[in-house]
Amino acid sequence: MRRTLPGLTGLAAVALVLSACGGGGAASPSADKTDHDALKATLTWWDTSDPTNEAPAFKQLIKKFNAEYPNVKINYQSVPFGEAQNKFKTAAEAGEGAPDILRAEVAWVPEFAAAGHLYALDGSDVLKDNHYLDTALSSDVYNGKTYGVPQVTDTLGLMYNKKLFKEAGIDEAPTTWAEVKADAKLLKQKAHVDGIYLNSGGYFLLPFMYGEGGDLVDTKSKTIEVASQANKDGIKVAQDMVKSGAAPKPDANDSYGTMMTLFKEGKVGMVINGPWEVANVSKDPKFGGFDNLGIAPVPAGSKGAGAPVGGHNYVVYSGMDEKKADAATAFLEFMTSAKSEAFIADKLGLLPTNEDAYDLVKDNPRITAWKAALDVAKARPWIPEGGLFFGPLDEMATKVLVQGADVDKTLDQTAAKYKSDVVPAYDLP
């Protein structure tokens, strides 16, 4: 807290300047104060962020918004992430109960858009002169239209325990999987801890696939590529980590929680994870604070490094009264403005989606540490069926990492499952 305070005051000053000379609708707040006063509406917003750790910051942001738009009331509802997707769909289909604005995970947007639950935002002020990161914004595009604006972005990176690295005599973060394996050996020998914990979730194996140049499907040619040679090679690297002992055998159930507990306790040197964990890791008394946390881009495979992009978007429910359009636009503009994004980034360590915000937080090591990782982030195939990718992928991960199943065979099964259950319209190569 103490550390962020000076930054914050400086930030506010910069923000004022920025918004004063910035184009678009964002004229000086005082200049069109009356305009803002005229805007009257109540917007319900379902936030899916962590209700205890993150929500307070967003509530603060709403207060700031209301300072500018006193007559736009934001009805803030915290909806647990695990429930929001279905809750929103059920409500939207029934035509009652859905919020005006929703914080949607990147994979949800094409799903909702395909079902007609969202307003396209093309032509609205939110998208005018925007400075959103391309990869982040790509998740909002479906069928050539843009259905949302990114709120936060994230990706996977290599997180490591600096103290353990020092004990093992490692000076720099590994940049390839081969180096990871070598470092793991050192960690085991000298620091007496496990090298890297590989989470048996499918999402966390994507860097291995991307590293060999693979992907799940090709949306252009409509083919299923999950069983491509590149993917098989990548997954073999992952399996080898476990088989060689560089990584302990993960648990099939709740391996994510196990991974984080072990990492926080200093029982494992490296994990592959995202920026959302930085705060939790740093504040755990057993870990040794943020200073002990090393963050690097995901290690590269033979074709370079690649990590999936994640994050959340603001979307507008298509059942919202058109009359509230201006208020909704104003709200989204405010929330994704560089200054708001910077505020959230400073408070919570979440990565902004607005390029300009990075300039405002360049003194914040929690953000800058991820900048490099973000550079290798790769957009996922944004199709409505995207949410179904991970069921079979998780199954694959468990089979390969936990049960030591044959990689080629398992991925072939996954591909068959994609064909039968996920994207029947796509072809197997």
Added chain:
Amino acid sequence: MSTPVVFDAATRLYPGSTVPAVDRLDLEVQPGEFLALVGPSGCGKSTSLRMLAGLEDVSSGSIRIGDRDVTHLRPKDRDIAMVFQNYALYPHLTVGENMGFALKIAGVAKSEISTRVADAARILDLERFLDRKPKALSGGQRQRVAMGRAIVREPQVFLMDEPLSNLDAKLRVSTRTEIASLQRRLGITTVYVTHDQVEAMTMGDRVAVLKDGVLQQVAAPLDLYDRPANVFVAGFIGSPAMNLGTFAVEDGDALVAEARIRLPRATTDALTTGEVVLGFRPESLERVPAGTEGAFAVEVLVVEELGSEAFLYGSLGAKLHNPQLVAKVEPRSVPAKGSVVHFRVDPERLHAFSTTTGEALPTA
């Protein structure tokens, strides 16, 4: 106060059954009369009572209480009270509340209820128990509460459904006189259902015998005993039961084992076949020396000695409806088991019935 009750061809046919449980019952209960409805289990006596109570639908025919047709009235509109076999006391109410419940429902004033309950309790000697729950009472006391509940209502008709069957033998005897005398004192028309013919005979002003849903005979107890209308009534009423047997008739004589019993002329005239059902009560048998005219030999199997009387059970050279012949013998000079004795039937007290209809044949 006293009200007649009339069953007019009242029939009860259960849904899904083709045989009526009660078949065209015609019965008139006189004002103030104690009518006992008796019969073996399943004869329809309880159903008849429940039809009168309004607990059972009347399929056809009608029922009148006084001059009101109550066939389709609700139970509560019939002005009747009932004592159930298991008393049906409300377990959650005290004795006093049980007795006053109907009055409370009817909206009778509290003070009135308590005086009437107190009166009934005094009559039945229940005053000490008014605040207890039925669970804390003995069988006999519960029975009295059930009576009290009926009395408090001051109804036009009492209905009692085997109210004594859950009491032990001794209590049953004493209670039956209590009930009978109470009924006479109150003078309320009463229909009393029982399967015990002794109860029916000792309590009822008249007794109605039912079998398979059909009324067999209604008469004063002694009439029923002396002049049973058919084989069923003859066999049902009386304890030990009447000896009954089917015998061939030859030249106006019935052939009973080695004996020939002369039948009255009226009887033989009414015969349509060569056989007759004869009945003779145990006390109508007269022990006679062997060789007496009309006497038959009986081998003694068991003798029941009750002190004031004795009954002999023996086998006869001819088949009876019951396996053994019963005869009342002198209690102080009973024959030995296994011996053979001879009996003759008192011709005055001989009952004759048709083998085809079972109806009584004239004997005089």
Added chain:
Amino acid sequence: MTRKPRGRDERSPLSSLALHATLVVATTIALFPVVWVLLASLKPQDAIQSTEIHLFDHPTLENYRRVLFETSFPHWFLNSVVVAIFTMVIGISMSATAGYALSRFNFPGKRGVMWLFLITQMFPVAILIVPIYTIMANLGLIDTKASLVIAYCSVAVPFCTWMLRGYFDTIPPELDDAAALDGLGPFKTFWYVVLPLARPGLAVTAFYTFLTAWGEVAYAIAFILSDKNLTLGAGLQQFVPRFNPQWDLLTAGAVLIMLPASLVFYFAQKHLVAGLTAGGTKG
């Protein structure tokens, strides 16, 4: 148990020991997870899930303080109480009347009703949620407690009806006859005579309906939109965000959610056995 004369009922010390040993083991297993959650709720957040397992680890009531004062827990609690009590009252009313009708009247359609009750237990809830949401939306009940009460009744009533029917069967029908002669119609007979006698059965039903509503999650998550209207089961899910379950809040909340249920249970348990005796027998 008064089944046998006292003297014969005495066990040899060995069998007595075996009896108590078995029961102590069973009780330990029954209580252990509950105790474990209780112990966990007294630990600081980072000690709850840990490679080093201790019974106590810096015991503190901080978790409870946070749950009670820094979250909407009190709201959820109150909502749950209201929903559970209404479910209890309405559920009992429905199942008692229906159970009475099934026990006493031989009406056309009776067997169909019994089958219907059974079938409602067979269809997976997951498939019912979306259509029921639509129905609730049409009734304008989304985000209200009424929607939950109605849904919970539909879950609990079939079993309760089934059970109460069994219980009513054990109440002698002569009492109904006596009541009819005393001037009560069927409804009044039910109210003044049968219900007071069915208290043990009703206690079990009350317990069952209360618990059905108390810990339910799926419907509550679907139908309740605003934080202030959530019930406990749904509210506690807020402590299980995408990453980093908040074990501190979750365990403390779990302990607090068990308390009233235990309280209801404590009052109902006297009747539980007696109530199920009859209900189960005739089922």
Added chain:
Amino acid sequence: MSLSTAAGSGVTPGPARRGRLRRTFDKHWYAWAMVAPTIFVLGALVLYPLVRGILQSFTNLTETNQRAEVCSKTLGGAESCTPNPDRWHWVGLHNYTDLLTGERGHFWLLLENTIVWTLACVLLHYLIGLGLAVLLNRNFRGRSLYRVLLIVPWAVPAFVSAFAWKFLFNPKFGLINSVLVHLGLDPVEWFNHRWTAMFAAVVTNVWLGVPFMMVAILGGLQSIPAELYEAAEMDGTSPWQRFRHVTVPGLRPVSSTVILLGTIWTFNMFPIIYFVTGGQPAGETEILVTGSYRAAFEGLRNYSLAATYGVVILALLVVYAAAYRRVLKSKGEVW
């Protein structure tokens, strides 16, 4: 006999003779009125969706193809709608053949799991419940205390107990493995193998369900007349024979109900599997009802597939219940 109460019960009192039909109506009016609210709620909330589900199982309905038109609304702009080219249509038995041939999902694996799961849970519920009930039915000091404590799991909401047991079974941080290690045994990777994972789920569900069984059976035990035991003792039976020939048959009315309902409930017991194993490892502990849940709620909602699961579950249970009833009937029990 039970007809009696309704007899002669008119809506309006009066001596007038009414037609038989009218009186039948009067008689059943009460019964229907008393059942009506329940039927109404169940009909609307369960029966209607159920019928809809059966219909949906013959279509290819999903979240995206349910609309007649695909509409695209632009904020502050126009709405354009085009007919949905992929609108749902009837597919006959396609879903069923897909499911049963394993074309989609792992029906037979799930069925096998469901049967093992149901059988294990119900059997253990019943046996443990019976054992404890028999013990608690004796007369000894502290009986009521045991009784109270043993029923505690009943008062714990299902998801809480699921969390608690998942905690205990956690291979790295759970108490169970820690105890095993202290005893010099190897820790078990509970959720890495199909049957150990299933075991963990079964333990949780058994823990949760035994109190109900125990109380129900305890009730049943108390309704067995004591004379039967005395008569059996006179006949020279051993305690085991008395249990076998008096207790077990005497419990049959209770048992038949609780086993029937227990089977149905366990068959559809969603939260335990979902929260405890989450289907791990690699979906090997999924049961039919979690399969239907995933079809309905994971990713794009596949309503028709979820409904197909539901109908198959329903059909299996109806067949089971009918067969069960027939067996009971042949033994003279009816419900």
